[in-house]
Amino acid sequence: MASSSREIDPRRLDVAAFASAAGELAGEWPAERLPRLAAAGIDTDDGAPRAAIAWHAVGERRVLAGAGLQSSLAIDADTEVTLECQRCLQPMRLPLHAERRIFFVDGEDAAAVLDAESEDDVLASTPALDLAELIEDELLLALPLVPRHERCPEPLPRAFVEDDPATDPADNPFAVLAALKHGPRLS
Ligand SMILES: [Zn+2]
DSSP states (O other), X not given: OOSOSTXXXXXXXXXXXXXXXXXXXXXXXXXGGSHHHHHHSOOOTTOOOOOOEEEEEEEEEEEETTTEEEEEEEEEEEEEEEEEOTTTOOEEEEEEEEEEEEEEESSXXXXXXXXXXXXXXXXXXXXXXXXXXXXXXXXXXXXXXXXXXXXXXXXXXXXXXXXXXXXXXXXXXXXXXXXXXTXXXXX
């Protein structure tokens, strides 16, 4: 570790300085610290407090295709969320993992162009990056679109069980309902 985490505020991170110093930061935030992620989940079914978010960030000067040596940040984060299963509507706990490398270049316009051209994620460099917000964005992206238990805890009515060879849509009007129920939810 080339730099100590002393005096570095993860809510106001100077990305260029952090990358130049090959900085490394790690920590743990309580769930309430990431309010958008907290709002995406539901309370745990056993009344336990929501899981904390363990996170880690490493700065590095690194070559970005078409732009030479630039500041970059590798972040990863782990937590556990409770979501409502869209099949049985019971709470389900899910480990959530996010991991991404992001490049930071000078200027919003340059960042937008490079982000579109490159396979890497590119943002505009800032002397006061809110690392919590960035990590929260990544964790939100890692949420499943339609959360469902691999196996729901309660036995379900037959018409709602997927992949049941005995369920023939031709003689089962409930299959239509089941198909609707299993469609992606946008809200
Ligand atoms: Zn379920």
